[in-house]
Amino acid sequence: xxxxxxxxxDEALPASAKxxxxxxxxxxxxHNDEDLIPIEKLEEASKKVILNHGHILGKYNxxxxxxxxxxxxxxxxxxxxxxxxxxxxxxxxxxxxSLQALDLVNETFLKxxxxxxxxxxxxxxxxxxxxxxxxxxxxxxxxxxxxNINLLSECLEELKAINIVPRYVYTIPTIQNPTGTxxxxxxRIKLIELAKKYDVPIFEDDCYADLIWGEERPPSIRAxxxxxxxxxxxxxxxxxxxxxxxxxxxxxxxxxxxVLPYKTDAGTGGxxxxxxxxxxxxxxxxxxxxxxxxLKLKAITMCEALDKYFGNTVEYKKPIGGIYVWIKMPDGVxxxxxxxxxxxEGVAINPGVEWSMDKKNKQKMRLCFANPTxxxxxxxxxxxxxxxxxxxxxxxxxxxxx
Amino acid sequence: xxxxxxxxxDEALPASAKxxxxxxxxxxxxHNDEDLIPIEKLEEASKKVILNHGHILGKYNxxxxxxxxxxxxxxxxxxxxxxxxxxxxxxxxxxxxSLQALDLVNETFLKxxxxxxxxxxxxxxxxxxxxxxxxxxxxxxxxxxxxNINLLSECLEELKAINIVPRYVYTIPTIQNPTGTxxxxxxRIKLIELAKKYDVPIFEDDCYADLIWGEERPPSIRAxxxxxxxxxxxxxxxxxxxxxxxxxxxxxxxxxxxVLPYKTDAGTGGxxxxxxxxxxxxxxxxxxxxxxxxLKLKAITMCEALDKYFGNTVEYKKPIGGIYVWIKMPDGVxxxxxxxxxxxEGVAINPGVEWSMDKKNKQKMRLCFANPTxxxxxxxxxxxxxxxxxxxxxxxxxxxxx
Numbered sequence: 001x002x003x004x005x006x007x008x009x010d011e012a013l014p015a016s017a018k019x020x021x022x023x024x025x026x027x028x029x030x031h032n033d034e035d036l037i038p039i040e041k042l043e044e045a046s047k048k049v050i051l052n053h054g055h056i057l058g059k060y061n062x063x064x065x066x067x068x069x070x071x072x073x074x075x076x077x078x079x080x081x082x083x084x085x086x087x088x089x090x091x092x093x094x095x096x097x098s099l100q101a102l103d104l105v106n107e108t109f110l111k112x113x114x115x116x117x118x119x120x121x122x123x124x125x126x127x128x129x130x131x132x133x134x135x136x137x138x139x140x141x142x143x144x145x146x147x148n149i150n151l152l153s154e155c156l157e158e159l160k161a162i163n164i165v166p167r168y169v170y171t172i173p174t175i176q177n178p179t180g181t182x183x184x185x186x187x188r189i190k191l192i193e194l195a196k197k198y199d200v201p202i203f204e205d206d207c208y209a210d211l212i213w214g215e216e217r218p219p220s221i222r223a224x225x226x227x228x229x230x231x232x233x234x235x236x237x238x239x240x241x242x243x244x245x246x247x248x249x250x251x252x253x254x255x256x257x258x259v260l261p262y263k264t265d266a267g268t269g270g271x272x273x274x275x276x277x278x279x280x281x282x283x284x285x286x287x288x289x290x291x292x293x294x295l296k297l298k299a300i301t302m303c304e305a306l307d308k309y310f311g312n313t314v315e316y317k318k319p320i321g322g323i324y325v326w327i328k329m330p331d332g333v334x335x336x337x338x339x340x341x342x343x344x345e346g347v348a349i350n351p352g353v354e355w356s357m358d359k360k361n362k363q364k365m366r367l368c369f370a371n372p373t374x375x376x377x378x379x380x381x382x383x384x385x386x387x388x389x390x391x392x393x394x395x396x397x398x399x400x401x402x
Numbered sequence: 403x404x405x406x407x408x409x410x411x412d413e414a415l416p417a418s419a420k421x422x423x424x425x426x427x428x429x430x431x432x433h434n435d436e437d438l439i440p441i442e443k444l445e446e447a448s449k450k451v452i453l454n455h456g457h458i459l460g461k462y463n464x465x466x467x468x469x470x471x472x473x474x475x476x477x478x479x480x481x482x483x484x485x486x487x488x489x490x491x492x493x494x495x496x497x498x499x500s501l502q503a504l505d506l507v508n509e510t511f512l513k514x515x516x517x518x519x520x521x522x523x524x525x526x527x528x529x530x531x532x533x534x535x536x537x538x539x540x541x542x543x544x545x546x547x548x549x550n551i552n553l554l555s556e557c558l559e560e561l562k563a564i565n566i567v568p569r570y571v572y573t574i575p576t577i578q579n580p581t582g583t584x585x586x587x588x589x590r591i592k593l594i595e596l597a598k599k600y601d602v603p604i605f606e607d608d609c610y611a612d613l614i615w616g617e618e619r620p621p622s623i624r625a626x627x628x629x630x631x632x633x634x635x636x637x638x639x640x641x642x643x644x645x646x647x648x649x650x651x652x653x654x655x656x657x658x659x660x661v662l663p664y665k666t667d668a669g670t671g672g673x674x675x676x677x678x679x680x681x682x683x684x685x686x687x688x689x690x691x692x693x694x695x696x697l698k699l700k701a702i703t704m705c706e707a708l709d710k711y712f713g714n715t716v717e718y719k720k721p722i723g724g725i726y727v728w729i730k731m732p733d734g735v736x737x738x739x740x741x742x743x744x745x746x747e748g749v750a751i752n753p754g755v756e757w758s759m760d761k762k763n764k765q766k767m768r769l770c771f772a773n774p775t776x777x778x779x780x781x782x783x784x785x786x787x788x789x790x791x792x793x794x795x796x797x798x799x800x801x802x803x804x
Contacts (some may be wrong), residue, residue, distance in 0.1 A: 001629055001630055002601070002603065002629050002630045002631035002657075003656075004603075004656050004657045004660055006567075006601070007511055007567075007569060007570075007603060008510070008511070008660060009511075009513050012510065012660060013660075013663035013664065014663065015659040015660050015663070016467070016658075016659045016660075016662040016663050017659075018492060018655075018659075019466035019467055019468065021466075022461070029461075029462055030462065030668075031460060031461045031462060032460045032461075033460060034457040034458075034460035034461070035457070036460075037456050037457050037459050037460050039452055039453060039456035039457070040453075042452050042456060042459075043448070043449055043452040043453055043456070046445070046448045046449070046452055046673075047445055047448070047449060050441055050444050050445040050448055051441060051442075051445055054439050054441035054444060054445070055436040055437070055439050055441070056436075056645060057439050057444075057643035057644070057645030057646065058433060058434045058435060058436035058438075058439045058643055058644070058645065058773065059424070059431075059433045059434075059436070059644065059645065059773065060431055060432065060433060060639075060644045060645070062645065064421035064423075065418070065421055066421065090420060096498055096647070096667060096671070097667060097668050097669075099666065099667055099668050100667060103666075108410070108414065109409055109410070109411075111411045125666065128666070129666070165408075165409075167409060168409075199404070199408070201404065201406075201409060227403055227404050228403060228404045229404035237462075237668075241459035241460055241672070242459070242460070242461065242462045242668065242669075242672075243458060243459030243460065243461065243462070243464065243669075243671075243672025243673060244459065244671065244672065244673060245498070245667070245668070245669060245670065245671045245672070253420075254405075254406050255404075255406045256418075257417040257418045257419075257420075258406055258410060258414060258415075258417050258418075260418040261415035261416065261417070261418050262415065264501065264505075264527065264530070264531070265498060265499060265501055265502060265505075265647070266432075266499050266501055266639075266644065266647070267499075267644075267645075267647060268647065269498070269645075269646065269647045269671035269673075269674050270643070270644075270645025270646065270647070271448075271645060271646060271671075271673060271674050271677060272671050272673050272674055275673060371460065371461065
């Protein structure tokens with residue numbers, strides 16, 4: 001009988017386990033509120049585009065390899081409105097989710113042994129990608145107003161001293177993942193100045209930028225840069241639905257023309273692009289308002305549950321947008337360990353070490369609140385507190401424990 | 403100003419040119435007949451799934467990382483019906499087009515310097531992928547009933563003599579691309595025997611297998627193998643629409659569990675999976691019958707045009723399925739050169755060298771006929787003949803030339 005092990009290289013990724021369903025209390029993943037999927041309006045949009053333009057599906061990339069033109073036109077409008085960024089149709093590449101944007105940029109610019117600079121705490125999928133590629137990662141701590149620019153400056157200087165040019169500075173400046181912070185306009189400008197001084201590209205990931213509650217967001221870094229060095233990506237996964245695998249990569253044509261050849265997937269889903277563009281053209285901003293109202297309430301539910309069941313043993317900053325809260329657990333708690341035992345009780349959390357290059361983040365964890373119901377948030381956090389108390393002795397007392 | 407060239411490695415792919423639209427006479431690409439996109443039925447399906455199950459879009463991979471369960475169930479039915487292959491839900495991975503299947507299998511099994519065996523003439527995207535990865539390719543000639551098994555045997559023996567185990571034998575056995583041949587059942591069995599003897603996996607690409615006109619197709623190689631060494635892929639791009647980016651990778655769990663970790667795209671398009679599964683459940687086989695009737699007529703149109711304008715200067719085998727015809731041009735014609743000059747006249751062809759590892763295929767070319775109208779096929783082939791005559795002196799005379 002065939003044995004696959006004989007055909008795998010040493011560096012093969014470990015085997016997947018069989019999927020057994022989502023955990024009952026699912027505080028991980030970028031899932032969205034299922035009640036806020038705009039079903040009726042998506043159906044209307046779908047009907048219109050299929051009946052009027054369905055023949056388009058007969059061709060790969062009907063309006064070119066950069067993606068469906070009406071969707072690119074909407075993205076232009078949206079980026080001007082939200083990120084104060086002007087761009088043209090040829091500067092936008094529709095991708096199959098922003099993860100594809102990460103892969104394309106990495107394929108274009110990175111080679112084993114290269115160095116990149118990223119925020120010390122960042123999206124787990126960024127770490128796993130860079131590690132798989134054998135990239136040296138330099139981490140910059142994040143403050144309440146974004147990346148610590150002085151430490152970034154030092155890092156660039158140190159690398160320069162040993163003749164290393166980082167391939168890019170990657171940042172999630174607007175609702176940073178996992179800290180939830182927004183980089184100030186001042187820091188954005190300083191970041192661009194540094195990038196110019198050391199001649200480094202900036203890779204700006206604005207995936208959560210649509211989910212801001214109330215505050216004015218600063219212009220995107222790409223909008224503030226006049227040296228055409230910023231590669232920007234965004235997504236509809238968080239603003240509409242992750243089931244649509246649609247994101248966008250934005251860059252000036254000299255960059256985009258070097259990234260595009262790596263997109264060898266024969267195009268991003270045509271039906272999803274058509275339906276989404278039709279929906280967005282008419283309802284995007286209204287939908288976003290509704291979604292943000294609900295997410296803000298869910299964040300409150302999550303914070304209340306944390307306060308209720310963990311009391312003052314946990315530290316966190318109240319979210320100002322996004323779908324997660326970044327929590328510092330008490331001394332002695334190892335969230336990787338907590339992850340394993342909580343999962344057995346049906347509670348899934350993101351342990352800090354996966355969202356960070358700093359192993360001291362064993363004390364941290366990320367909890368996502370967009371998908372679970374209010375009831376589920378309350379019950380799940382309660383259960384998590386019980387598990388945590390049993391394993392680590394904290395919190396010492398839990399409200400309303402039977 | 404930023405200069406991207408400073409950040410690209412030597413092996414970077416050449417820059418993309420800006421897209422300027424499809425050529426007027428487009429005989430390349432796997433595009434489908436636009437009139438046969440089942441618009442009304444897709445709209446019905448879409449309405450039903452969005453209104454009844456639209457909330458599913460709120461989660462990544464709602465029914466697990468292998469893809470939407472109802473679609474996997476349909477694929478099981480379809481593979482049993484068409485390819486005589488039994489499989490279970492855990493043996494099917496829905497992918498974003500079968501090109502993703504190629505990428506995933508390559509990522510899992512291949513490393514620079516590895517060797518694979520493929521048909522000497524094969525899909526251009528396979529060659530470009532393998533070349534990018536730095537893989538040694540051994541080519542096996544294809545006969546009317548499929549791969550030359552004796553030469554395959556010799557190749558395996560030669561590789562063994564120098565201690566090289568090929569990572570897989572890749573084949574498109576059913577409507578081979580570009581030759582349009584079907585590998586006989588006898589050869590499929592012999593291929594499996596060889597693969598067992600030399601302990602090599604087989605990678606069976608059945609992307610065109612739904613498009614057979616009249617003939618009974620043999621069971622898939624995977625259906626005939628009892629040693630669990632066949633990785634199989636297929637696609638809905640050709641049977642429904644390429645605008646749906648949906649294909650499937652089929653393998654026993656010990657293999658699939660090693661491939662799945664490389665699918666880090668957070669899932670294949672949810673809406674497209676839902677709509678397609680609903681459509682297929684009710685209409686797939688009827689639709690296929692209609693599509694094949696039309697494709698068969700278009701193949702006739704293409705052959706008639708070739709005969710009319712090229713006379714007996716070209717050699718080709720009449721298609722028995724699929725969407726292309728593989729043509730041998732007269733001595734002295736270089737189809738790569740023809741490609742460039744024909745394109746300026748609005749006629750796009752696939753030059754043989756891109757579909758082959760054999761440089762003598764300069765004389766060959768592939769013409770696709772599914773997308774262009776009958777009128778366009780006739781006009782385009784006429785124009786191609788004129789261009790060819792002007793450049794290469796053949797055909798000597800062309801019918802109905804004004």
